[in-house]
Amino acid sequence: AQSVAQPEDQVNVAEGNPLTVKCTYSVSGNPYLFWYVQYPNRGLQFLLKYITGDNLVKGSYGFEAEFNKSQTSFHLKKPSALVSDSALYFCAVSDTGRRALTFGSGTRLQVQP
Amino acid sequence: NAGVTQTPKFQVLKTGQSMTLQCAQDMNHEYMSWYRQDPGMGLRLIHYSVGAGITDQGEVPNGYNVSRSTTEDFPLRLLSAAPSQTSVYFCASSYSGVRDILQETQYFGPGTRLLVL
Numbered sequence: 001a002q003s004v005a006q007p008e009d010q011v012n013v014a015e016g017n018p019l020t021v022k023c024t025y026s027v028s029g030n031p032y033l034f035w036y037v038q039y040p041n042r043g044l045q046f047l048l049k050y051i052t053g054d055n056l057v058k059g060s061y062g063f064e065a066e067f068n069k070s071q072t073s074f075h076l077k078k079p080s081a082l083v084s085d086s087a088l089y090f091c092a093v094s095d096t097g098r099r100a101l102t103f104g105s106g107t108r109l110q111v112q113p
Numbered sequence: 114n115a116g117v118t119q120t121p122k123f124q125v126l127k128t129g130q131s132m133t134l135q136c137a138q139d140m141n142h143e144y145m146s147w148y149r150q151d152p153g154m155g156l157r158l159i160h161y162s163v164g165a166g167i168t169d170q171g172e173v174p175n176g177y178n179v180s181r182s183t184t185e186d187f188p189l190r191l192l193s194a195a196p197s198q199t200s201v202y203f204c205a206s207s208y209s210g211v212r213d214i215l216q217e218t219q220y221f222g223p224g225t226r227l228l229v230l
Contacts, residue, residue, distance in 0.1 A: 006155075009153075034218075034219075036221075041224075042223060042224075043117075043203055043221035043222050043223045043224055044156075044203065044205075044219075044221040045221070046218045046219070046220075049218065090155060090156065100146065100158050100161055100171055100172075101158070101219065102158075102172075103148075103155040103156040103157075104155055105153055105154055105155040106155050
């Protein structure tokens with residue numbers, strides 16, 4: 001069975017500092033990995049995905065994520081956090097041939113001015 | 114394009130009542146799915162469909178029914194509401210294309226907040 005772990009319920013960072021939101025996964029085949037963001041009272045919005053190729057994936061709003069196969073991780077990063085980045089972030093995974101994504105429990109990012 | 118739309122935005126039900134949550138998309142996406150979101154548990158898949166006439170169960174299907182008579186619509190039915198079904202429900206859709214469906218980005222609706230008393 002596939003699974004996703006987001007070990008931190010909340011991440012606090014000061015504006016202008018780099019941020020990392022952690023995600024580890026478990027699948028039986030090659031993984032498809034996604035990051036979504038949810039702002040209050042809104043649906044989820046796509047940030048970026050890894051399907052194959054370069055391990056460093058660049059996405060929307062200056063976010064990027066690094067796929068690490070040996071550590072089965074897909075951490076979300078941004079060099080300089082903005083207060084407007086404060087939101088709930090979800091990592092999701094699937095693998096070849098499956099028909100559904102599995103989401104992590106979410107990490108709340110709080111960026112302080 | 115309106116994208117993925119959901120109605121109603123908010124609903125209060127009494128235990129035992131039934132209702133249908135509506136979901137529609139105008140992007141000609143073949144794949145559609147329903148999730149529920151509960152605090153601390155992320156999103157859990159209820160049912161999904163890979164095309165008109167084809168549906169399958171997800172992680173938490175009990176108490177819910179779906180059908181897919183058209184590409185555009187994917188309603189979720191609560192047969193007999195229970196307090197445990199109090200949640201926020203999200204519908205999502207994605208393009209299937211010629212690649213593996215799960216490579217595609219999913220587009221989410223704004224959600225339906227359901228309270229069962």
